[in-house]
Amino acid sequence: MGDVSRRISPLARALFLLRFLPLYAAMGVADWLAPKLPRRWPQPRRERSNAPGISVIVPERGTPGTLAITLDALAAACAKLDEPVQVIVVVNGANPAAYTELRQRHDSPPALVPDRENREVAVRGRTSQMEWLWEFHDEPLGYDGAIAAGLAKARHAWTYLLNSDMRLAPDALAELLPYRQPQVFAVTSQIFFEDASRRREETGWSDFYPHHDKPIVYERTPEAGTLARGNLYPGGGSSLCRTEQLRRYVADAHEYHPFYWEDVDFGLRAWNEGWEVLFCPTSHAWHGHRGTVNRFYAQEEIERVIARNAQWFDMRHAWTQVSPIEHIRRIAARAPEHWHEFAGPARAWRTFRLRLRASRTRAMGLRYQRITQDSYYAAQPDCAARPRVLLVTPFALFPPAHGGARRVAELVTRLADRVDFFLLGDERSLYSLASEPWLRHVRATHLIEGRGDRPTDAPMSLAERMQRHAWPGLRQKLERMIALYDPDVVQVEFMELALLADHRPDHHAGRARWLLALHDVYLAGDGSAGDAAQIAALQRFDAVSACSNEDIALLPNASAHLIGNGAIDRRAGAAPSPQTPPRLLFMGPFRYTQNREGILAFLDQAWPTLKRQFPDLRLTILGGAESKAIADNDPRLTQDGVDLVSAFVDPTPYLAGCTLSINPQYDIRGSSIKLIESLLARRVCVSTAAGARGFAREGLQGLVTADDIAGMTAPISALLADAGYRHRLENADDAKLDTHTWDAVAGDQLALYRELQQGRA
Numbered sequence: 001m002g003d004v005s006r007r008i009s010p011l012a013r014a015l016f017l018l019r020f021l022p023l024y025a026a027m028g029v030a031d032w033l034a035p036k037l038p039r040r041w042p043q044p045r046r047e048r049s050n051a052p053g054i055s056v057i058v059p060e061r062g063t064p065g066t067l068a069i070t071l072d073a074l075a076a077a078c079a080k081l082d083e084p085v086q087v088i089v090v091v092n093g094a095n096p097a098a099y100t101e102l103r104q105r106h107d108s109p110p111a112l113v114p115d116r117e118n119r120e121v122a123v124r125g126r127t128s129q130m131e132w133l134w135e136f137h138d139e140p141l142g143y144d145g146a147i148a149a150g151l152a153k154a155r156h157a158w159t160y161l162l163n164s165d166m167r168l169a170p171d172a173l174a175e176l177l178p179y180r181q182p183q184v185f186a187v188t189s190q191i192f193f194e195d196a197s198r199r200r201e202e203t204g205w206s207d208f209y210p211h212h213d214k215p216i217v218y219e220r221t222p223e224a225g226t227l228a229r230g231n232l233y234p235g236g237g238s239s240l241c242r243t244e245q246l247r248r249y250v251a252d253a254h255e256y257h258p259f260y261w262e263d264v265d266f267g268l269r270a271w272n273e274g275w276e277v278l279f280c281p282t283s284h285a286w287h288g289h290r291g292t293v294n295r296f297y298a299q300e301e302i303e304r305v306i307a308r309n310a311q312w313f314d315m316r317h318a319w320t321q322v323s324p325i326e327h328i329r330r331i332a333a334r335a336p337e338h339w340h341e342f343a344g345p346a347r348a349w350r351t352f353r354l355r356l357r358a359s360r361t362r363a364m365g366l367r368y369q370r371i372t373q374d375s376y377y378a379a380q381p382d383c384a385a386r387p388r389v390l391l392v393t394p395f396a397l398f399p400p401a402h403g404g405a406r407r408v409a410e411l412v413t414r415l416a417d418r419v420d421f422f423l424l425g426d427e428r429s430l431y432s433l434a435s436e437p438w439l440r441h442v443r444a445t446h447l448i449e450g451r452g453d454r455p456t457d458a459p460m461s462l463a464e465r466m467q468r469h470a471w472p473g474l475r476q477k478l479e480r481m482i483a484l485y486d487p488d489v490v491q492v493e494f495m496e497l498a499l500l501a502d503h504r505p506d507h508h509a510g511r512a513r514w515l516l517a518l519h520d521v522y523l524a525g526d527g528s529a530g531d532a533a534q535i536a537a538l539q540r541f542d543a544v545s546a547c548s549n550e551d552i553a554l555l556p557n558a559s560a561h562l563i564g565n566g567a568i569d570r571r572a573g574a575a576p577s578p579q580t581p582p583r584l585l586f587m588g589p590f591r592y593t594q595n596r597e598g599i600l601a602f603l604d605q606a607w608p609t610l611k612r613q614f615p616d617l618r619l620t621i622l623g624g625a626e627s628k629a630i631a632d633n634d635p636r637l638t639q640d641g642v643d644l645v646s647a648f649v650d651p652t653p654y655l656a657g658c659t660l661s662i663n664p665q666y667d668i669r670g671s672s673i674k675l676i677e678s679l680l681a682r683r684v685c686v687s688t689a690a691g692a693r694g695f696a697r698e699g700l701q702g703l704v705t706a707d708d709i710a711g712m713t714a715p716i717s718a719l720l721a722d723a724g725y726r727h728r729l730e731n732a733d734d735a736k737l738d739t740h741t742w743d744a745v746a747g748d749q750l751a752l753y754r755e756l757q758q759g760r761a
Contacts, residue, residue, distance in 0.1 A: 019339070020328050022348035027315060027324035030352050034359035041364055041483035042274035042357075046182040051157055052083030054173070055243065057150030060164040061140060061296070062094040064102060066288055071106050073167040075130070080174045084129040088150040093140030093296075106132050140296070142258025143236065144250055151247045159246060163237030165288040167194070175283035176240045178379035179228060181443065183484050185275035186234035186241040186267070189283040190222060202287060204239075205279040206232040206267070207372045212321045215310050217264055220372060222281045225433055227440065228377035231279035232368065233267020238285045245270065252350050255316070255341075261309035268317050269354065271371070272361040274483060276444075278377055308334075308341060316351050317358040365476045374428060376436075376445040380420070387753040388420045390487040390512070391442075392478055394451075394469040394496050396430035397423075398438035399648045401624050402589045403673045404519045407547075407565060408493065409438050414746035416441035419753060422485045424478055426451060426469070444485065448477055462495070462522050463533060470499040479503075482512060488757040491515045492541070495522055501540035513756040516541040517563070520669035521551035543756060545749075547670040548694030561752050564694065565670070566745035567677035570652065571734070574682040576727045577659050581616045582720045585658035585683075587651050587674040589624030594665050596630065598691070598709070599623075602664035603636045605710040611641055613717055618643060620654055655681040660719055660726065664709045665691035676740050679703065682730040686716050695740075701732040 056074065060067050071089070078085045087106070091099060135149055147161065158180055160173065172189055179187045191204040202219055209216040217232065234241055249266045256262040267277050294302070314320050315327050322330075331342045391408070400406040412421055421442045425431070428447035439445050451471040460468065478500060482490065490512045492500055501514055516538065523531050535556050538544055543559040546552050552560050586602075588595030599621060611617055620643045621627070628646035631637040637644050645654075655661070661678035663685055671694025678685040679702045686704045688711075689696065695703060704719070706712040719726045738744065 016332065016339070019343050020331060022345050023315075023342060023351060024324050024328050026348040026352035027318075027327065027355055030355035030359060031318065031324070034356055035363060037360060039360070039364055041480050042272070042361070043483050043486070044274050046486070053085065053156040053158075054081075054083070054177075054240065055086040055088060055150075055154035055156045055159040056162055057147060057154065057159055058087065058089045058162045058164055059141075059143060059146035059150070060089055060091045060094070061146075062098075063164055064094075064098045067099075067164045068102055068105075069167055069288075070162065070164050071102065073169075074162065075106065076170050077168040077173045078130050080171055081129075081177070083177075084131070084156070085173075086131045086133065086154065086156060088133045088135060088153050090135045090137070090141070090146045090150045092137040092146050092149070096136045099134070099136075103134055140258070143260075144253045144257050144262055147236075147246075148250050151243065151250060154243050157243055158240055159243045160240045161234075161236055161238070163287070166191075166237050167286040167288070168238075169284040169286075172283045172285055173240075175379070176280055178381050179278055179280060179377065180240075181380075181382050182486075183274075183276050183444075184242075185245055185270035185277055186231075186239050187228065187278045187280050187283075188231055188234045188239040189285045190279070190281045191219075191235065191238055192284060192286050194286050194288050204231075204235050204285075205229065205281075205372065206235065206264075208232060208368065210369065214322075215264075215314050215319045222279075223433075225436055226282050227436055228278045228280045228379070230371040230373075230375035230377075231267070231277045232271075232371055233264045234277055236263035236266075237287070239263075241266075242275075245275070252354075255312040255347060255350070256309045258305070260306050261313050265313055265316065268313075268319075268358065268368075271366065271368070272317075272354075272357045276375075276484070277371075279372075280379075282379075304338075308338070316354040318355050318362070319358075365480065374447045376439050376442075376447075378440045378443055380416075380443055383420070386418060386420045387489060387750075387757045388422070388485060388487040389489045389491050389753060390422045390424065390478075390481055390485060391491050391493060392424045392474075392497060392500065393493040394426045394474075395494065396427040397425060398431065398435040400438075401430075401648045402591045403565075404494065406673055407519065410566070410568070410742040411746050411749050412441050413438070414742055415750055415753075418750060422446075422481065422487065424448070424474070424481050426474060446477060446481060448473055463530065465496045466499050466537070469494075469496040470502075475500060475503055487512050488760050489513050489515055489753055491517055493517050494519055495534070498534070498537035498541075501537065504540070511760060513542040513760055514540070515752070515756060516544045518544060518546045518551065518670070521546050521554050522669060523554040525554055542759070543752070545752065549697075550693055551669060561748075563748050563752065564740065564745055565673045565676060566740050566742040567673060567680040568652075569737075569741040569743070570655065570681040571737070575656065577683055577723075577730060578657065579659070579723045581618060582614050583658045584610075584617070584619045584716070585622075585654055585661045585678075586619065586664070587622045587654070587661065587677065588663075588665075589622070590627040590630055591624055594668050595623075596627075598664040598666065598688075600634070600636060601709045602662065602712070603639075603642070606664070606713045606716070607642075609713050610716060610720075614720055617641060617720070620658065621645065622649060622651060622654060624648065651677065652681075655683055658683060660684045660686060660716070662712065662716065663687035663691040664712060666709070668693055671695060675703065676737075679733060680737055680741065684719055684726055684729045686712050686719065688712065698736060700736060702729045704729075 176187045188204045191202050203222055205220040205222050207220050249269055253262045270277050397405040397408050400409040423442045423445040425447050428449040431447055450473050451468055495518055523534055538557055544555055544557045545561045545563040547565050552562050586599050590596040618641050622645050631644050661683050663672055663675050666688055672691055675685050675687055684702050689705045689707055692705050704715045
């Protein structure tokens with residue numbers, strides 16, 4: 001307070017302190033109260049916005065020439081829509097006469113719209129749904145005032161904020177509309193400069209740099225890919241927002257008048273209240289960057305307002321480590337004629353409400369720095385009747401590099417048009433641009449990492465894996481996603497995550513139904529302590545699914561469902577297996593221990609004999625990325641005749657080129673996808689009896705079993721030698737195989753979702 005003491009008398013200083021006591025108290029009480037209130041993720045009332053139509057607000061001040069380009073492009077973008085559009089042009093602080101020609105051109109509805117070369121282009125039909133409304137205000141309103149004036153006339157549930165110097169691409173609005181989902185507050189278009197040589201400091205994808213003393217925001221350069229991403233805040237000149245929420249935020253934005261930082265405030269309020277803000281890279285807009293503010297305000301005043309508004313943002317959202325008393329000191333250091341901008345009980349009350357909400361949300365675990373990093377969103381229209389399923393997995397799924405991931409990928413792909421999927425996935429670093437084809441089938445994907453796995457870790461018991469995988473960060477993220485997406489079903493994948501149900505949020509206990517999808521059932525059935533711990537975890541779920549009848553028989557749950565493994569049906573057009581050169585195929589990613597140990601045992605116990613019988617015999621191993629490190633230290637995988645593929649690949653050409661497939665496994669649970677995948681490609685599979693688990697009782701002639709790995713030698717030899725016998729087996733099981741396609745399995749899964757959806761409170 002030293003600066004104040006030097007400039008004003010003790011009485012004036014006391015009056016100053018009294019004047020700002022409400023603001024100081026608002027910050028202090030909010031900081032004190034936040035950790036004492038119950039911790040619960042916010043759940044705003046989210047009404048589904050299925051009513052068609054959007055409003056567009058264009059604030060304008062004195063640039064009719066630039067506005068003409070903006071409105072022409074807007075009309076072309078609206079012509080792509082199959083729903084009503086209300087355009088509200090808010091002209092403020094400018095002579096209405098300058099807009100006469102534009103008003104004549106853009107009336108309700110327009111008949112012709114000239115393109116950029118002034119050639120008239122008919123836009124009747126869909127564009128006839130456009131309604132044009134012009135608002136004129138003698139006094140300049142500032143950004144917040146112009147938006148408020150437009151919102152007062154907006155009549156649709158969603159409003160696009162469009163700067164008067166922004167040119168939309170023809171499909172810019174159409175690209176945004178599928179993101180109007182119940183949990184979304186706003187979606188921002190990607191911005192380019194008309195001057196392509198300029199550095200792209202403005203893109204629409206907003207983020208921040210952490211700083212202890214002042215808020216610093218910036219806009220990221222978009223990455224490759226077409227999925228929407230998390231966005232810190234919606235840019236005020238090119239964003240689609242929920243109208244009612246935006247009205248409320250604008251009404252509370254007086255502190256930011258006349259410009260800057262209000263859109264950052266909107267974004268933080270939305271995140272803190274339980275909404276999401278997205279950036280859509282496929283919706284494009286070009287910014288002329290004329291700088292309306294620079295034409296009407298001196299640079300010194302612009303810098304002053306920016307600094308003032310950054311401090312307001314900091315005070316309202318407890319953004320930095322600056323204390324309440326330090327904020328008051330900084331206000332005191334300003335020129336006295338500006339003190340009134342921080343005074344008043346209404347400002348203090350707004351600061352208290354917003355700071356309390358921000359502090360509570362931060363305490364719950366919302367990490368603003370991860371907003372742009374770990375979330376991906378697909379453009380899918382909202383449908384109230386679909387089951388909403390939140391998938392939770394401890395292992396990376398896409399691209400599918402192991403059997404469990406393949407199962408999830410195939411079912412999600414087939415059900416995406418009938419089920420709204422949301423994904424919470426661990427092992428974030430294993431996802432990449434190559435994951436996008438699968439993530440497009442998921443409405444929202446949130447990825448995390450940090451459970452602490454190390455390559456040098458010794459193998460863990462199941463109990464240890466369960467504790468490790470259900471780590472606190474995953475539990476915290478799961479609770480937030482339940483509040484955010486309000487799912488009908490929380491589907492926990494793999495037994496390793498079964499302990500998540502120990503902490504089902506009490507306030508959601510009667511809502512979402514919890515399903516444990518087991519890929520393997522590890523119960524021994526001997527009444528051991530290990531079994532007792534697993535059974536206790538299993539019984540906390542409303543339903544459990546397993547992949548084989550053998551596993552179902554081990555489960556204690558009354559609500560246990562068989563959702564078997566399947567495969568892509570490649571039978572149509574499949575050629576008979578080639579005779580020469582003879583080739584065996586093993587589709588077994590080494591990430592799964594039984595695959596790695598099984599094929600190494602096969603190379604020891606069966607391969608030498610087969611290689612002597614058939615000198616030109618080759619073995620292809622689809623071992624996945626983990627197999628390369630094993631092969632570098634194990635000569636069995638690089639010996640003559642063995643071809644190891646250490647990457648994620650489509651098995652289709654390998655199935656077509658093989659003579660038969662092998663499945664040398666033992667001590668497995670669940671069932672083997674590779675086995676049924678071979679049969680549905682019309683290739684005989686020779687398996688150990690243990691590896692045939694889930695299919696051995698179905699009388700499949702194309703499945704040939706042996707007691708053990710060494711015993712596989714004789715049937716493989718016979719099948720390689722007798723092409724006629726082999727070809728008969730390849731075509732013997734069509735009727736039975738129909739129930740094992742992924743399409744059939746997806747039908748079983750959908751039926752279970754609907755049953756659980758009906759049982760939701």
